[in-house]
Amino acid sequence: MQDLLYFVQQLINGLTIGSAYALIAIGYTMVYGIIGMINFAHGEVYMIGAYTALIAITGLAAFGIAWLPLVLLVALVCAVIVSSAMGWAVERVAYRPVRGRHRLIPLISAIGMSIFLQNYVHLAQGSRNMGFPLLIEGGFRFGAADSFQTSISYMQITIFITTLVCMTALSLFISRSRTGRACRAVSQDLGMSNLLGIDTNKIIAATFVIGAALAAVAGLLLGMYYGSIDPLFGFIAGLKAFTAAVLGGIGSIPGAMLGGIILGISESMTSGYLSGEYKDVVSFGLLILILLFKPTGLLGKPEVEKI
């Protein structure tokens, strides 16, 4: 019984982190799906989302506003607006001018953008860790009081629900809305969509903005869940989310969700049953294995070379 409770606890830990990875991974996978490029500045957009949320929360606290739903809403809205603007700016500055050139060029400009944003936050906010105030406390517990108890904190529940809502909204948007249909068209054939009168520039910018908005949500959630943020924390999270996107099949939205969850669970199970030291070894080992046997990722479609 105790073993089962322990397993469930590690599963919950993994799902929490995994769903946040999935939120960030969407940004990588959508951009890749549409223009076939990796947005290396995406981790920084996520980090800036977390900083904006923290600044908003601190600002509200300074005005004595402590009503939780309002605080969270304001933080979320601020983070989404600033990050979306940042995602849009990254596309305008680092991608659009060099689109259509050799593949390496936008890659390098994105890495440059990432270094710039990281250092900008270093300068503007300082390099020290900043603590998030504890806003959502408490949770449910299961199991006998004298032995191991499985607990789900309200924070973890918040992360699940928010991720679920975001993912459903995104799926509906992509499958039902006009812009969503245009997105799918552009991802299938950019040149043809252009000929058919779709404003591809707008669609590409929209992709960056959607990815950035979801990353900002993840930034707020994970900042609150972990408890502290620093200017470098987008880098590691970006790497993990990128792994998740590749694992699930880059370019595929359900793939990014699945990849994130698998990565999160494999991380928590490794630290839970093996040792935290091997967490990254197992995650990246898993990635290599999947790519060896299924080079397009779990849900990725094999690419047909257009001649």
Place this chain on the structure above:
Amino acid sequence: MKTSVKKLVTGISASIALMGTGSALAEIKVGIAGPMTGPVAQYGDMQFSGARMAIERINADGGVMGEQLVAVEVDDVCDPKQAVTVANRLVNDGVRFVIGHLCSSSTQPASDIYEDEGILMVTPASTSPDITERGYELVFRTIGLDSMQGPVAANYLVSLNPERVAVIHDKQQYGEGIATAVRDTLKEAGVEVAMFEGITAGDKDFSSLVTKLRDAGVDYVYYGGYHPELGLILRQARQANLDATFMGPEGVGNKDINTIAGEAAEGLLVTLPPSFDEKAENQALVSAFKEKGEDPSGPFVLTSYAAVQLVAEGIEAAGSIDPFDVAKALRAGTFSTPIGTVEYDDKGDMESFEFVVYEWHSDGSKTPVN
């Protein structure tokens, strides 16, 4: 044509070399190497403020052998790769004495360069025993060793009659070194060490680790590493209702742990060098810091001050600015510094250095417990 180019090059390099000696006669350059930026920059602040103050006061007193000390400050971000780069920069700048580095993992590779280039190094903060284990002639420190600090922590834990203890570290030279010393001392005393495990520095999610600690039913957790990770572990442990007391080395003992962990930092046990700033004989120095608006209470402020002072007194005692002569003088002499009387053994370690166990509070203050 070829010979004239050669002559020109020789001429230029000779004049550069002359310029170099020219300036070296007027002043003695002291390199200060530590993290100005990065996650542990606050320790660097302590180091720079202590060393600057020492240089200022020594210069005001007429300098060393009639020459002024000049600080050359470099930032190693507590990153081993960066440490090598800045060490080479100090070599090129003609620095012969270095106060630093701070993190053991930076001090170790940098000290190789200093030893090769004949530069004397005094680290005010690196506690890893390996640094002085290599028989280097020019490496000194003004702080104790993990092999001294670990047993102090472990013996205190033993005195609390723990049932089960977990020892966690960040896999870095400093953290793992001290955690190993703690584990070994605990085992010798017959205490059950239920877990000995590493985490990855820079990680943010410790929910799996906390679950594991809860499952192991430990009542004490020792963490070898720095505050950014321990702060998060404390906070996540509190949220998951882990009922255990945490303990850490001086690397976790600074006020930034409170901004991360908040209330969860209350009751944390920390081994620190004694509060040198509370000693009666240091009060004049403490007020000098306060006049400048600086805080002398950090663990590395006065050790850095003492490091500069030792370099200066070593030069005076040797009557030479040759680092090898100064090293000999330091090993031979007995020096009175703000961190107490300093005597060195052959390895460059202090003969004795005291560590005290403090209880940390959520407002950033601390009270000694033993």
